[in-house]
Amino acid sequence: MLILGAFVLLSLLALSINQTLLSTQTIGLEMEANLTALSIAQSLMDEITTQEFDERTTTGVKIYSPLDMTLAASFGPLVEAGETPITWVDSAYYDLGGTTKPYDNGGILNDFRSKAYYDDVDDYNGYRRKVYDYRMGYFDVDVIIEYVNETTPDSTSTDRTNQKRVSVTVTQFNLSKNQAGVVLSVVLKDLAVYRRFFQ
Amino acid sequence: MNIMLDYIASMLIFGILILTIARVQSNINTTLYLNTQSIITQGNATSLARQIEWDFLKIGHRVPGQKIIYADSTRLRFRSDLENRHFIDDVRYRILSTSELSATFNPRDFPLERETGSGTIKQNFGLVEFKLHYIDSLFRPIPMPITTESACAQIKGIYVSFRVEAPEPTVTAVDTQWAAISWQKLLFPRNLNSLYY
Amino acid sequence: MGRAAMFVVMGFGLAAGFISMNIRNATNLLTESQVGYYNYSMARNLARTGVQRSLRYIDMNPGIPNYTPPTSGSFNGGTYTTSTTQSGDTMWLNVNGVYADTSYLMKTKLLKSTKPFPAVKGAVSIRASPIDINMTGQAGVDGRNYDSSGTNLDSDCPDPSFTGDKPGFAVMNSTDSAEAYNASSNIFGNPKTKIDTTTSDPSAFIDEYTSNADTTINTPGTHSGGTYGTAEFPKITVVNAGEDTNFAIKFTGGFTGYGILAINGNVQFSGGIDFKGLIVVYGKNNVVDFTSTGTPKIVGGLIVAGRAANVTLKGTGSVGAKIAYSCDALFKARNLSKLRYYGVLEWYE
Numbered sequence: 105m106l107i108l109g110a111f112v113l114l115s116l117l118a119l120s121i122n123q124t125l126l127s128t129q130t131i132g133l134e135m136e137a138n139l140t141a142l143s144i145a146q147s148l149m150d151e152i153t154t155q156e157f158d159e160r161t162t163t164g165v166k167i168y169s170p171l172d173m174t175l176a177a178s179f180g181p182l183v184e185a186g187e188t189p190i191t192w193v194d195s196a197y198y199d200l201g202g203t204t205k206p207y208d209n210g211g212i213l214n215d216f217r218s219k220a221y222y223d224d225v226d227d228y229n230g231y232r233r234k235v236y237d238y239r240m241g242y243f244d245v246d247v248i249i250e251y252v253n254e255t256t257p258d259s260t261s262t263d264r265t266n267q268k269r270v271s272v273t274v275t276q277f278n279l280s281k282n283q284a285g286v287v288l289s290v291v292l293k294d295l296a297v298y299r300r301f302f303q
Numbered sequence: 304m305n306i307m308l309d310y311i312a313s314m315l316i317f318g319i320l321i322l323t324i325a326r327v328q329s330n331i332n333t334t335l336y337l338n339t340q341s342i343i344t345q346g347n348a349t350s351l352a353r354q355i356e357w358d359f360l361k362i363g364h365r366v367p368g369q370k371i372i373y374a375d376s377t378r379l380r381f382r383s384d385l386e387n388r389h390f391i392d393d394v395r396y397r398i399l400s401t402s403e404l405s406a407t408f409n410p411r412d413f414p415l416e417r418e419t420g421s422g423t424i425k426q427n428f429g430l431v432e433f434k435l436h437y438i439d440s441l442f443r444p445i446p447m448p449i450t451t452e453s454a455c456a457q458i459k460g461i462y463v464s465f466r467v468e469a470p471e472p473t474v475t476a477v478d479t480q481w482a483a484i485s486w487q488k489l490l491f492p493r494n495l496n497s498l499y500y
Numbered sequence: 501m502g503r504a505a506m507f508v509v510m511g512f513g514l515a516a517g518f519i520s521m522n523i524r525n526a527t528n529l530l531t532e533s534q535v536g537y538y539n540y541s542m543a544r545n546l547a548r549t550g551v552q553r554s555l556r557y558i559d560m561n562p563g564i565p566n567y568t569p570p571t572s573g574s575f576n577g578g579t580y581t582t583s584t585t586q587s588g589d590t591m592w593l594n595v596n597g598v599y600a601d602t603s604y605l606m607k608t609k610l611l612k613s614t615k616p617f618p619a620v621k622g623a624v625s626i627r628a629s630p631i632d633i634n635m636t637g638q639a640g641v642d643g644r645n646y647d648s649s650g651t652n653l654d655s656d657c658p659d660p661s662f663t664g665d666k667p668g669f670a671v672m673n674s675t676d677s678a679e680a681y682n683a684s685s686n687i688f689g690n691p692k693t694k695i696d697t698t699t700s701d702p703s704a705f706i707d708e709y710t711s712n713a714d715t716t717i718n719t720p721g722t723h724s725g726g727t728y729g730t731a732e733f734p735k736i737t738v739v740n741a742g743e744d745t746n747f748a749i750k751f752t753g754g755f756t757g758y759g760i761l762a763i764n765g766n767v768q769f770s771g772g773i774d775f776k777g778l779i780v781v782y783g784k785n786n787v788v789d790f791t792s793t794g795t796p797k798i799v800g801g802l803i804v805a806g807r808a809a810n811v812t813l814k815g816t817g818s819v820g821a822k823i824a825y826s827c828d829a830l831f832k833a834r835n836l837s838k839l840r841y842y843g844v845l846e847w848y849e
Contacts, residue, residue, distance in 0.1 A: 106502025107316050110509040114320065117513045118327050124520045125334040128527050132341045135534040136484050139349065146541055147489035151442070153548075154491055154500045168711035208434075219442030238466065238485050254556070257549075257575050266556060290538075293576040294545045297552040299499065299559055301615060301841040313502075320505055324512045331519050338523055342530045349537050364848055387607065387848050493847045 137240050137278035141290040144235045144243050145272045149292050152247070152270050156224040157298040166300045170264040173298075179229035179249055181222060188221045193244075195234040206236035225249060225268055225296045243276045257295055266298040333475050340469035340482035347428040348467045348484045351415070355463055356490065358394060358417075361385055362461075363494030370495060371455040375448035376434050379461075383494075385419065392420045398433050399425065407470040409481065431483075432466040438489075440496070459496050462489045539602035542578055546597030547606040547849070549573075550580030554593055555610075555842060562712070562838045569593075591842060609846040615708060617834040618700035618780065620801035622670035623689060623825040625699040626680075627805040629672045635684035639813035641823045643668040643689025648731075648776055648828040650799030657827035659834075666825045667694035689825070702762075702782040702805050709762045709780070712838040713738040717749060725753030725771045734759030734777060734836040741765030743784055759836050763788060772796050776826070777833035781805065788812070797822050800829035 156162045158173050159182055167173055181187035197204045198211035205211065222228060229249035234242045248271040253259045257267060275289040282288055363370030365384040372380040378397040385392045395418040404412050404427060411431040417424055437445045438460040449455055464487040473480045491500070550573060557569035572581045578599035585592045589612035597604045623643040635641070643666040647654040656662070668689035669680035680693045687693065710716070714735040715728055720742070729735030736759055741749040748766040755773040764783035773796045781788050781804040788804070789812045790796045796813070802823055804811060813823070 107313065107320070107505045110320060110502070110505035113506070113509045113513065114323060114327075117509070117516060118323070121327060121331060121516050121520060124523060125330065128334060128338055128523050131527050132338065132345075132530060135345060135530055136341075139345070139352075139534055139537060140485065140487075142538055142541055143352070143486055143488045146545075147487070149545070150489060150491050150500075154496060166707065168707050213436075213444065215442070215444065219438075237487075239483060240485075257553070267553075292541070292545065295549045295552060295575070297556050299552075299555060299841075301613070301843065317505055320508065324508065327516070328512070331516060331523075335519060335523055338526055342526050342533075345530055346533055349533055352537070353540065360849055365846060384848075493849070499844060 133278055134280045137276055138280060138290060140237050140240055141243055141274040141276060141279060142292075144237075144245060145274045145290055145292040148233065148245060148247070149270060149272050149294055151219065152225055152228050152272075153294060153296055155222065155227070155296075157268070157296055158226065159224050161298070162223050167298065168300075170266060173264045174226055175264065176251055176262075179226040181227045187223070187227065188217075190217050190221060190231060193232045193234050194218055195236070197236075206242075207238055225270065228270070240276065240278055243274050246273045246275075247271065248273075252295070268296045270294050270296055329476075333473060337473040337480060337482060340471065340473060344429060344467050344469045344482045344484050348465075348486050351426075351428045351430070351465065351467065352486050352488070354417075356488075358383075358385065358396075359461055359463070359490050360492050361494075362492040365389065366391055366494070369452050369455060371449070371458050373448070373450055374435065374437055374455065374458060376436070379435055390420070394419050398430065408472060409468055409470055412468060412470065427470075429467045429470055430465055431468045432464070432485075434464045436462040438462065460489055460491045463487065535600075536602065539600045540604065542576070542599035543597040543602045543604035544849070546575060546578040546580045546599055547595045547604045548597070549575050550582055550595035550597055551593065551606055551608055551847075554582050554584075554595065555844075558842055562840065565837070590845075604849070607846075607848040608844055610842040611845045612840050613843045614834055615839045615841060616705065617830075617839070618702055618705050618778070618803055619698065620666070620778065620803060620825070620830055621696045621699045622667040622694065623801060623823050624668065624680075624811070625670040625696070625801065625803045626676065626811075627672065627699040627701060627803065629676055631671060631676045631679055631804075632810045633669075633680050633683040634810075634812040635686070636813075638686065639684065639822070640686030640688070641668040641684070641813070642687075643692075643825045646799060646824045646826040646828075648799065648826055648832060650776065650797055650822070650824045650826060650829070654826075654828065657831060659827050659831040662827045665690035667691055667696070669693040670696040670699055672697055672699075699803060699805075702780040702803050705780070706762060706782050708839070709736050709760055710738050710740075712736055713762075714759075714838075716740065718742070720747035720749055722750050722752055725751050725755045728755070728757035728761070729759040729777075729836075731758055731776070731832075734833055736760045736762070736836065736838060738762045739764070739767055741767050741783075758832070760833050760839075769796060773798065776800055776829045778803070778830055797824070799824050799826045800833060801825055 160167055181189045194216050196216050197206055197214050198208050199214055200211035226249045228247045231247040233245040236242055250269050251261045251265050252267050252269045253261045254265050254267050272292045273289050280288045361383045362381045366382045380395045382391050382393055397416050399414045399416055401413045403414050412429050414425040414427050415430055437458045439445055439457045440459045445457055466485045469482040554569035561567045568584045580595050580597045583594045591610040593608045593610055595606050623641050645654050645665050668687040671677050671680055677693045677695050716738045718740040728737040739749055741747055742765050750768040751771050753771040755769050757775045759777045761775055761779045763781045766787045768789040776799045778800050779802045784806050787810045
């Protein structure tokens with residue numbers, strides 16, 4: 105009887121220990137995924153904020169009134185301005201003599217198309233990207249651009265202002281999850297501010 | 304006879320119990336070990352990431368002339384007032400051979416050498432891969448190596464990617480695992496671009 | 501045996517529990533490390549946001565001397581604090597972004613610079629052709645360099661690009677040069693008239709002036725004069741009569757001012773004008789009439805652009821209307837507060 109009791113106790117212990125081991129490994133992987141997602145998001149954020157503020161300013165024209173800026177409804181690349189919209193999910197890949205692979209094996213890098221096609225911040229509105237990581241696989245990236253109130257930049261503005269909020273969201277199934285098991289995306293936000301004269 | 308059977312049965316059951324405990328203990332040990340290696344690896348990766356960001360984002364700060372001296376996929380030499388003390392440092396990053404880290408069990412890892420005016424240090428982050436790529440103001444890659452002043456002046460962004468592995472493997476009954484982590488980031492040192500972004 | 505088994509299992513349970521605690525602690529450390537990196541990235545973004553917003557606040561308040569932006573702000577769940585130090589035209593702006601328990605400091609050095617200013621090539625620079633110059637009475641145009649009062653000749657100027665006396669008239673071609681030369685004997689300068697096609701096109705600067713105008717007069721009809729700017733606080737004044745020359749803006753009272761005066765269309769200063777700084781006539785159809793009793797005086801420079809230029813100078817006094825070149829007056833106009841901005845000289849992070 106005592107032996108049976110010992111087995112029962114051992115079973116409970118083993119279950120509990122295995123649960124701990126599993127959650128530990130899960131957390132380790134999630135932290136790794138979070139680190140990668142954060143770096144991906146920050147890279148894209150920096151890429152966007154180095155661009156011109158508005159399509160109107162890409163040719164050196166200075167804007168004196170927010171009314172001259174692009175309407176929020178018209179955010180995105182302008183076909184009329186000769187820009188090429190990226191309607192697909194942008195992804196970098198290596199061309200290995202006719203075959204494409206997501207990782208480098210001595211091939212020719214075909215970088216993200218946004219770097220060649222986009223020249224101002226709001227071109228990235230609605231932009232989607234897939235970034236490959238050697239260990240984690242693909243990360244999905246989404247971008248939203250919005251005008252914000254200049255005194256309270258956490259609030260969006262229906263009017264055109266000198267500040268655009270850039271929101272970059274990275275999602276991947278290995279990221280941390282809440283109690284309901286829903287993936288917690290990594291979200292970065294920053295402001296692009298228009299100044300006519302900088303340097 | 305019955306007593307003998309009782310003894311044999313209880314010994315068998317006890318033996319099974321002990322074996323079960325040993326197996327669970329083995330799993331715990333493996334996980335503990337792997338967890339420890341993972342923590343070390345991720346800690347190293349985070350430290351290296353922050354160091355690289357700290358250094359690279361200051362490239363060209365208060366440098367009146369040539370900011371980047373030499374650049375290729377595993378080496379970078381630049382000038383900067385790193386400490387903001389009006390003293391221009393000549394900073395060099397390069398990777399060394401795997402033979403320089405023979406003390407670890409990982410045959411692929413190599414040290415990263417960082418040289419400044421204060422001295423040279425070899426850092427063991429467990430790097431097994433370290434690559435640098437450079438882009439110009441139109442996000443176009445610049446062919447490497449970049450050695451001339453005019454070519455170096457085109458560099459506006461640096462794409463850094465590395466992979467860090469644990470110094471020791473975790474050997475289990477079925478395989479050998481190396482805790483690892485990859486990191487990649489595109490950096491835009493302000494002093495190479497317009498200072499407005 | 502049963503008791504032994506129980507003891508073994510309980511002992512194992514204790515050991516496993518202890519090890520599990522260690523594993524859990526180690527995992528917490530890992531989580532803290534990664535969360536720390538996340539907080540560091542957020543704090544950095546906040547600091548950058550703080551710098552940009554502070555610069556924007558400075559831009560929005562150009563008329564306030566020694567303006568300092570708000571010392572704190574918040575965005576995206578974090579905060580930033582700013583501190584500024586000023587010395588002359590240099591400002592040091594430090595911004596500390598804080599997210600959770602992590603902070604990130606960015607240090608910038610800003611230098612007050614001057615926005616682009618049109619190049620004045622003579623007392624009267626004309627970027628239009630053909631021209632029609634009417635000078636009667638004792639009216640005169642003098643390209644020699646005067647001080648900012650227009651009273652004394654001056655061989656020096658605080659503007660480092662100063663090159664000495666200018667022509668009385670700078671025009672686009674030889675026909676216009678002859679027209680100007682023959683308009684009056686009261687033209688002085690080095691030389692009296694000169695062909696110079698490098699006079700700035702004022703249209704490149706007008707948007708800046710109209711958007712930053714302290715006063716805008718755009719109602720056709722008669723206006724009394726007034727004072728538009730002082731020596732200590734020069735202003736930007738825009739007088740816009742429009743493209744239709746049937747509509748005119750006429751100043752019957754004295755028009756006094758310092759700074760920049762931008763004129764478009766049919767404008768008459770019949771009550772006299774005393775302006776020190778830059779006058780830019782920029783529209784397509786410009787008829788500018790400085791006709792009055794007394795001695796209308798423009799000290800600084802006059803730029804006329806458009807399809808054709810029609811300039812009338814008339815003075816019934818003993819001295820007559822006078823346009824005198826003054827590098828000092830132009831320098832003061834160039835440096836009025838709304839035409840200055842802080843450029844980023846250094847950015848340390």
